[in-house]
Amino acid sequence: MGLDLMTWVALLTVLLVLLSAVLVLVLDNFIGAVAASGVVSLGVAVLFVLLRAPDVAMTEAAVGAGLSGVVLALGLRRLGLWRLDDSELGAGRAAPRRPGGRGRA
């Protein structure tokens, strides 16, 4: 195939990024999801390099993968979601029973 190196790298990175994005949405484990979102950010940073945007790539790597990961991890820690999986979360508190059945939309 007549694809040059840059296109190959772009293709693989895009596939990796999209795969990680799917993982972010489906992983039960929130630590894994945060890590996957970090991978998304790093992949996008690589794409920024390919797009000749070194400033943006630096920012995305520092902010998206680093800082945002720290913020989310701190959040998870304070939420106590380090180990829980998705199914337990919804049941953490019972739903309020709506007195009188159906409410307004």
Next chain:
Amino acid sequence: MTLHQMLLQVPDLALPFAPTQSQIVLAVVLPLLGAFLMQPLARVSRTLALALGPIVLAASAYLLIALSLEYGGAPFVVAIGGYAPPLGVVFYVDRLALLFATAVPLFTLLFWWRAEPDAAGSTDSARRDAVMLLLAAAATGLALSGDLFNIYVFYELTAVASFGLVALRATGAAYIATVRYLLLSALGSVLALVGIAIVYLLTGTLNLAQIAQLAPGTLANPAGLAAFALLLVGFGVKAELFPVNTWVPEVYATAPARISALLAGLISKLAVLVVLRLVVLAFDGTGAQTLLLALGTLGVLTGELAAWRAQDFPRMLAYSSVGQLGVVFIALSLPGYTGVFAALAVALHHVVVKSALFGLATRWNGSLEALAGAARTAPRASILFVLFALSLIGVPPLPGFWAKLLVLVGLAQLGTQAALTALAVILLATAVEANYLFRVAVRLFQRASDGAPAPPRPGRFDVAVASLLGLVLLGATVTIDPLSTWLGGIAAQTTDVDATIATVFPTPIAQTP
């Protein structure tokens, strides 16, 4: 001399400080500076920090009023940093921009003070004041900016500042409402950013005047329409546009009522102003108009019906606000001068009325039933409510009638199937509106049942603000003729796209890259 001439005439006031045109950036920058310095100042002196906000806002208002008096006639351009447009960011200052920009510090001052005495520490109070100042600065910038991405930045600042303010009550419900508002708003921002990317790809510029110049050749196609749809949904979140307005009732019901008054009254109109600029300058095709008409009609329908079913005062006002802004969007779908004129009339009327009504909701924050007999304890507030309700419905001598009439006449003149449907919907909505507002009015004046708790009384300050706005409304009723000439002048200036382009680019620039 008519009022119109008086408004246009340049008075020979000897102002103690006569600002130059480029100093209009101070109206945005001073509140920002005040916000940045608020917390360090609060550590030095609490009194100074408390006074800082009102002082800065008053200075900002003074600056804008002085500029309106001096340069209020012809539009002018301020290139920030001295970089000639289109390379740098510009503020495009016409009469419309000055009108809305001046309203921002004034309305922020009206709703500046908290309803409850400050229970929290001085840190919290300083933080809240800082966020209020940021909101004012952002809203002013939104009115003045003439650059698409700059508008996006100020819009985001408005959004983030309002997230902080709507969570102020610190109840669980307020936090849920805030986070849902935040997520919807952030999704809208992503969509708006995609819209900006498409516009930039198609036109190669971000300057609104240059976009206007290039629009006929570059944006009048499906991709341009898609960009408009994305921008509309993005900026529509704050303007309570139909599909992205689910945050409205919960936020206005959980936020402090004075914050709701500010957001529903003025800030939502600044988002409308952004959409108005986009429609006038860049997207005046039939596709965009159909989209506006459809979303506006759905907004009117859903808003007013939900307001009819609402059981508490704040949410009734919130849903009614959705309906009213639907009318604004319907008006914007009318082509050219007619549309802008009608939209401005409805929007300005709504600023006055909704600000006052949400102000009354500071104490009238409970169910509608609890208001029974409130006229006995709070006669002035009740009479004011009836006045505003009548104008909101559109009872003839009041300004609300003329505003609605402009929209209806415009729709009838357009005469298309969709326009006539919208007309019918507005009439139907008016009937619904009359029904639920009268229901409240009747309840206010009925005798309270024995043993019921006394209905709440709106605070003296809120009634004073509402009285002031009521006087504005009555004044507008008396001077409706010169007022409409004045507003028509603003609409004409706003819709004169060629003049806008000529103002920003005195020497014509290259049309194509």
Next chain:
Amino acid sequence: MAYLTFETILYAGAIGLIALGSLGLVLSRHLFRLVLALAIAEAGANLLLVLTGYRGGAVAPILGVHQPGTTMVDPIPQVLVLTAIVIGVGVQALAVSVLLKIYRAYGTLDLRVLREHLELDLAKAAGIRAPGSQEAPAGERPLPPPIPAVAKAAKESAP
């Protein structure tokens, strides 16, 4: 393979991220997942924006690295994205803070459950007597004071 060019691959990536993010925002019911989905959608929008300034065979817009006169990519979208990234992380941090408070108040981040709580709390605060409810209108309800464990720990940590 005419469609598999550098630009179309990146465009597909950007649109894919935006679509996945929006889908997550629409379908997910866990608030923390929504915050993550938002970050994905933002990354997609940023990628799209940088892509609008890309030009084949051009170099990064920094002088003095390449020969004078080399074509450069458009710097403006890059600036916009720099701004957008920083805005995004600010909003995200704010969202996480609100999430902490919600979790502390209700013990769940499930959006459907929270929406029911919200409806109920609003009805209660407004004093609407929901049918079947025996409770009197509660009026405004601020968060209750910190529970004993917290207060105790606070006391211990204070000198």
Next chain:
Amino acid sequence: MRNIASLLFAAGLGFLLLVIAGQLGFGEPSMLIGGDILSAAPDEVGAANIVTAVLLGYRGIDTLGELSILFAAATAAGLVLAGGRGAAASHLSDAPAGFILRTGADLLFPLLLGVGFYIILHGHLTPGGGFQGGVILAAAFFVLVLARPAGGMSHTAIAVIEGLAGAGFIALGLWSLLADGDFLKPMLGKGVLGELLSAGTLPLLSLAVGLKVGAELAGLMTQLSEQPPPELTGQPLAGQSPEHTAGPETQD
């Protein structure tokens, strides 16, 4: 009902983006103003890194707005986290850090600080600048907070730095407004392109941005890390009354 509307919305969005996909010419941007800026920036601003020239020069007001957004987010987060309880419960959560972390922090802190300032001050020459360097400054500060959670100075220091750095950015703008008639116009000489002391006030603006971003982000992380962990908060506090205890009810 709401889910159907949301799905329709997502489908509409996807369709919209697909429709425009074929119409957009990626790879050949029109460069209408981009090209002009590329040719004008070296003379008008004097920064070798044109991204920085646009960021702090041509679009300086955007950067100011963006700093304000970060400030608004940090302040709002402070309001939210302190909400309902008066003041933040500070330093409940983490036991004093171990020896290794403390020593590591002592080594890491000056290193990160140095790298951060280097990136900030070279923003007009090489990739990087206020934002990127600011993030590293925030990381440096956060390492310190992690190692010594009980440092009471942090809040005051952060509030003062964030306020003064933002005010400094505006002050540079106001200086040019008063001296030259335009807000945020570059002052001082442009110098020789590519040298450290060039591009007029741009490095100073960059410094203000870096300090501001660093202070905001450090403040945000500190506030988040000082929240009590869930095992201390124990049972959920609000939103419960006897009627709430029934099982989940299906809705929609």
